[in-house]
Amino acid sequence: MWSVSVRTVRHHWVLFASTFVALALGVALIGVSAAALASTWAVERPAASGPSVTLTDGRGAARTLSSGELDLGGVQSVLAMAGVVSAFVTLFVIAGTCALGIALRRRDMGLLRLVGAGPGQVRRMVLAESLVVAVPAALLGALAAVPASPVVVEALNGTGLAPVELRPGPLLWPLVFAVAAGLLIAVLGVVAASRRAASVRPTEALREADLDTRAMTAGRTVTGLVLAVAGLVMVRLAPGAGAEAATPLALFGTMVLAVAASVLGPLYLPGLLRLLALPLRLLDPVAGRLAAASLGTSRRRTASLVGPVLSVVAVVGVFTTVLATTGAATAADDRARTAAQLVAEPAPGQGGLTPSQLAVLRADPRVAAVSAPAALEVAVAGPDSVWKDQAAVADPVALTRTHRVTVTDGAVGPLRPGTVAVSREFADWYGKKAGSEVTYGVFGGRPVTAEVAAVLDGGSAVPHLLLPPGADGVAAAAPERAYVLLRPEAAGAAAALAAELTARTGADRMAVTPAERWFADRSTAGDRLNRLVLLVLTGPASLYALIAVAGTLVMAYSRRGREISGMKLTGVSAGQIRRMALWEALGTTLAGVALAAAAVAFGAGAYRQALPVFGGEAELSVPWALLGSLAGACVAVAVGVSLAAAGRLLRGAGVASLTSRQ
Secondary structure: OHHHHHHHHHHOHHHHHHHHHHHHHHHHHHHHHHHHHHHHHOOOOOOOOOOEEEEEOOOOOEEEEEOOOOOOHHHHHHHHHHHHHHHHHHHHHHHHHHHHHHHHOHHHHHHHHHOOOOHHHHHHHHHHHHHHHHHHHHHHHHHHHHHHHHHHHHHHHHHOOOOOOOOOOOOHHHHHHHHHHHHHHHHHHHHHHHHHHHOOOHHHHHOOOOOOOOOOOHHHHHHHHHHHHHHHHHHHHHHHOOHHHHHHHHHHHHHHHHHHHHHOHHHHHHHHHHHHOHHHHHHOHHHHHHHHHHHHHOHHHHHHHHHHHHHHHHHHHHHHHHHHHHHHHHHHHHHHHEOOOEEEEEOOOOOOOOHHHHHHHHHOOOEEEEEOOEEEEEEEEOOOOEEEEEEEEOOHHHHHHHEOOEEEEEOOOOOOOOEEEEEHHHHHHHOOOOOOEEEEEEOOOOEEEEEEEEEEEOHHHOOOEEEOOOOOOOOOOOOOOEEEEEOHHHHHHHHHHHHHHHHHHOOOOEEEEEHHHHHHHHHHHHHHHHHHHHHHHHHHHHHHHHHHHHHHHHHHHOOOHHHHHHHHHOOOOHHHHHHHHHHHHHHHHHHHHHHHHHHHHHHHHHHHHOOEEOOEEOOOOOOHHHHHHHHHHHHHHHHHHHHHHHHHHHHOOOHHHHHOOO
16 A cells, blocks of 8 residues: 555645645754753763762662752753643644545545455555655654754753753754654554544545535544543642642643544534624625535534644643743732831842841841841752752741741741751651651751751742751851831831931942832743743744644645635635635634633633632733734634635636546
């Protein structure tokens, strides 16, 4: 069947062009993501020159950790997620184009069955066709990734997401991975389509109408229902899973629901689109009825046109909404937990706040309390490993006055040497409570086994470990900021007092800012970082999906020559046919956007419930401008390509095209 597959691809090249382009671009995206990720692994890590500490874990193994080690985990996570998004969208699009290609070639498959081809032969032929297209497409995508990868790495350096400047690394293994992933995606995408092709009956060769007599097979129905149930379970588990576990549940649960909605599309899309088309029957009776009839009868084609829009809007929507909601919830929790009215920070280049500056703040009679946690990194020993963790030298009494902190176990008091306070998250993760022991070490110091004096629930205001000022190795720690709580009678003049304290200590040494303004400034900086992450995560996939939308439409219109010619010969005007194409494009695109919005709202709403915000609930933060622009771009591409394709068919419409072989 290999020779038959090669000839089929040559003859129906327009049908396979969309799959070829989609797969080539998908492999290029995966290759670029893999190459950028490989550049982070290739960074030369200097030998540990900073202070170190040696701890013994619960199994008796001694482990030495050093401070100052390069941390590329953040940018690596972003690049890995970008690769996952690209692979998911590619698989979604390839599966849709393969299914549409089989649906548009039912008569061809029926003719093969009529001349004696068995179901197994037809399936092998379809799989061979996918390889005929996939191998050159994957190689072309890999070649396109070669010049693109250095450009992407340089652009990544410009975002500031990486702590060091990245350099392009060897491309061989990233490109091998991308080609292998592309071939795997092509095979997975065509598996369901090959089963559909093998089930085509010989009588299909005698049909003339492009109607879907059995768009929903038993396998497709069962698969769609299983995916829908799995997605629902994942999303419903998110609210009670905690903030960290809720993230993958909400993300992947929403994507699974999007896949289920696409798989089950032929079942419900005709009715949904007929409902959307009801106003068109009044506004534009002929074109509106033709569009509704076309979308309702060609159910597989309709589902394939909705699929790319549904996938890209759902994937981009859930990733951006979850990221934005996480940032908004963290900022809201920080603000709600901060009782202090002023925030003091050292001037740029000053390092940290000095004891004399803190003494000036505490000496003012209008100041009720000052907390100045001095953050530092420590090593912590657990039952099976030793890890780095965040700690701070702080006074828990002052911290509970400047922040709204709840004591969940133990009692708050000044920490003595040999005691620590821990956050509720740390206590939950490692099974600690008041009276438990924690073994830690400050880099450059000695191991310390301390007793847990209190467990504090204060969100990000409470680091995992609070250390006493007299602990080993903490003398050099300097606070990066101080929170100032004013007495009630001075709280109304916070802005004036901030200016006075700044002038008293010298603006070139310390800046005191009202808390509201300080949080607003920090939110602006956080929004910029979030936009950069979103650009890296969703920008390439969005562009790819728009190209896939255009390719799917070209593919669909390549087999509608007889349909357009028949309409024109029966008296339908060219303007009515163009409006029919317009309404079809708007209907399928808006349906995809609406379904994606429903899936994103469901997943992000469940994720929001898992985020803790002191004194309230996290608000759902939706990047409306980004998602609106993406939806508008999908509409523009769909309308533009549909009108152009319909115009091309109209120029060649006639009796000859009505009787020609497609």
